[in-house]
Amino acid sequence: MNLAALEAALPIPALASRGFYFAGDDRLRLSSWNSLASVTVVLTGRFLHVDGRVEAFSEVHTPNTNRTAATSSYNRAEGWLMDLSVVVTGATPQRGQTFVRVDVVRGLGSVDVVLSTLLQGYVTATKRLGYPGSPIEDSLAGQGCLRSITGTDPAAGVEISETVPTGARWRLIAFEMTLVTSGVAGNRRPTLIADDGAAAFFRAHAGTNLAASGTGNYTGSAAPQPIANLGSDIPLGLPPNALLLAAARIRTSTTAIDPGDNYGAPQYEVEEWLEAI
Amino acid sequence: MRVTCNSCHGIYETVSRDGLPYTHVCPPLRGMRVKVNGVESIIPYDPKFAGGVVLDDAVAVPRTSARDERPDLTKKPIDGVYPVVSDGLGVTETPAAAVPLVGF
Numbered sequence: 341m342n343l344a345a346l347e348a349a350l351p352i353p354a355l356a357s358r359g360f361y362f363a364g365d366d367r368l369r370l371s372s373w374n375s376l377a378s379v380t381v382v383l384t385g386r387f388l389h390v391d392g393r394v395e396a397f398s399e400v401h402t403p404n405t406n407r408t409a410a411t412s413s414y415n416r417a418e419g420w421l422m423d424l425s426v427v428v429t430g431a432t433p434q435r436g437q438t439f440v441r442v443d444v445v446r447g448l449g450s451v452d453v454v455l456s457t458l459l460q461g462y463v464t465a466t467k468r469l470g471y472p473g474s475p476i477e478d479s480l481a482g483q484g485c486l487r488s489i490t491g492t493d494p495a496a497g498v499e500i501s502e503t504v505p506t507g508a509r510w511r512l513i514a515f516e517m518t519l520v521t522s523g524v525a526g527n528r529r530p531t532l533i534a535d536d537g538a539a540a541f542f543r544a545h546a547g548t549n550l551a552a553s554g555t556g557n558y559t560g561s562a563a564p565q566p567i568a569n570l571g572s573d574i575p576l577g578l579p580p581n582a583l584l585l586a587a588a589r590i591r592t593s594t595t596a597i598d599p600g601d602n603y604g605a606p607q608y609e610v611e612e613w614l615e616a617i
Numbered sequence: 618m619r620v621t622c623n624s625c626h627g628i629y630e631t632v633s634r635d636g637l638p639y640t641h642v643c644p645p646l647r648g649m650r651v652k653v654n655g656v657e658s659i660i661p662y663d664p665k666f667a668g669g670v671v672l673d674d675a676v677a678v679p680r681t682s683a684r685d686e687r688p689d690l691t692k693k694p695i696d697g698v699y700p701v702v703s704d705g706l707g708v709t710e711t712p713a714a715a716v717p718l719v720g721f
Contacts, residue, residue: 375637405638406688408699437637489633492641495626501644506687535677587687591644591677605629 359388359420360471366446366455368414370426373439373479373507373614374403378431381440381463385424385471389417403438407507407614413445424458424471432465436485439614440469479616480509487612493605496522500603501591503537504584511611512582515560515590522600523553529595532560532576537587544576586615619713624684624705640686643705645677682706 370383381401388394401412426440442459445452459469461477491502500517504510512534521528527549534542550556560576584590592603618631625643633639647662661678684705692700 377632377636377638404698406640406698408688408690410697431636487633487635487637489635489639490630492622492625492627492629492644494644498625498627499644499647501642503640503642503687505640506690589642593647593677597647 359422360444360456360458361420362387362416362418362444363446364416364418366416366444368399368416368421368424368458369411369443369445369452369454370399370401370414371409371411371441371443371616372401372403373407373409373616374405374433374437375407375485375505375508375612375614376431376433376437377405379403379405379428379433379438380430381426381438382429383414383424383426383442386422387416388420388422390419394422407505409616421458421471425468426459426463426470427468428463428465433463434485435462435464435467435483436612436614438463439479439616441616442471479614484509484511484611484613486609488607488609491606491608494603496602497597497599498603499592499594499597500606501589502606502608504586504588506586507615507617508586509613509615510584510588512578512584512590513562513609513611515576515578515606515608517558517592517606518604519550519556519558519594520602520604521550521552521554521556522598522602524598524600525552526596526598527551528597528601530556530558531593531595532558532578533589533591533593534579534582534584535589535591536585537589542579542582544578546574546576548574550574619711620708621711622684622705623707623709624682625680628711642685642687643680643683645683646680648676648678650676684708 372381383399386394386396399414404410428438439462443454444456445454447453457476458471459474461469463469494500519530529549530546532544533540555572557573558576560578562578562580620631621628629639629641631639648659649662650657650659659676682705685702687702688699689702690699
């Protein structure tokens with residue numbers, strides 16, 4: 341049978357061969373992982389019904405802002421999904437801040453079965469994902485979101501501790517902090533520690549002591565730095581490509597810290613990915 | 618919004634400059650290893666025990682009533698959002714001009 345004869349034999353010949361068939365009890369499920377406020381995800385597409393009618397549809401989904409998964413399901417009649425597009429409105433996330441997945445599922449709640457994944461990847465206000473065409477992308481692949489974060493300014497006598505949020509993976513690029521010591525005699529020496537939430541796996545010791553009534557500006561970087569201090573600027577080494585899982589901490593531990601010693605809010609740069617799980 | 622954590626008295630902005638919510642977790646207390654009757658344990662550092670105790674700067678002890686703003690995935694979501702791990706002693710809104718920041 342030639343192609344023309346085959347198309348004539350099918351009920352919706354030319355279009356049916358280019359769509360994703362829905363049996364009538366299948367649904368589209370949009371899942372999102374997001375870290376930015378005010379993000380809205382818009383799902384648009386065209387659907388070919390069995391009576392030959394083409395429906396253009398648009399669905400709106402609101403992600404969570406704490407990197408946990410949010411899902412929405414949309415019923416579809418029997419027919420063929422022709423194409424699909426996802427884009428962000430309401431905010432302008434960077435790549436690495438809003439991740440979406442569109443599945444075809446059958447069933448409800450915890451007993452649903454994923455039949456197929458149509459779309460998966462990071463989406464922004466200008467970079468759409470489309471079906472067919474866009475590759476299925478892992479949330480940990482490619483470039484993440486570059487962030488410069490101001491941490492918590494600890495109370496006097498309290499160490500710095502910054503925690504990787506749930507649902508995030510960080511690559512620590514640089515870390516900067518200031519310690520102002522009290523007038524109580526004694527040498528202090530900060531150590532920058534990376535741990536997994538409990539056990540330390542990296543320690544960078546400052547090369548020099550900081551005396552009473554002193555100020556030390558500590559700069560941690562994986563890039564080569566001068567060994568000697570420059571004024572009150574004191575270099576710290578960081579491991580190259582320092583990947584940190586959720587719950588990991590970057591913290592200080594200061595030899596002979598006095599209750600009057602005062603760290604300022606740390607400033608650090610990380611590359612962040614969403615752990616879409 | 619700038620707030621002061623009532624548990625650790627740290628000061629932070631609830632939303633970072635890039636628009637992402639900041640997740641505060643109270644810093645742990647410095648720990649020390651002590652050995653009693655041959656059993657080693659880690660307790661909060663106390664200067665009065667400094668004699669004879671070797672400090673280990675890698676160990677830490679959770680702070681009592683620590684605030685932990687991370688979502689607790691073991692709890693049931695409320696309106697689709699997971700509650701935080703612990704509110705601790707809460708926070709107090711802090712005017713930006715009221716606290717001189719130490720730093721650059």
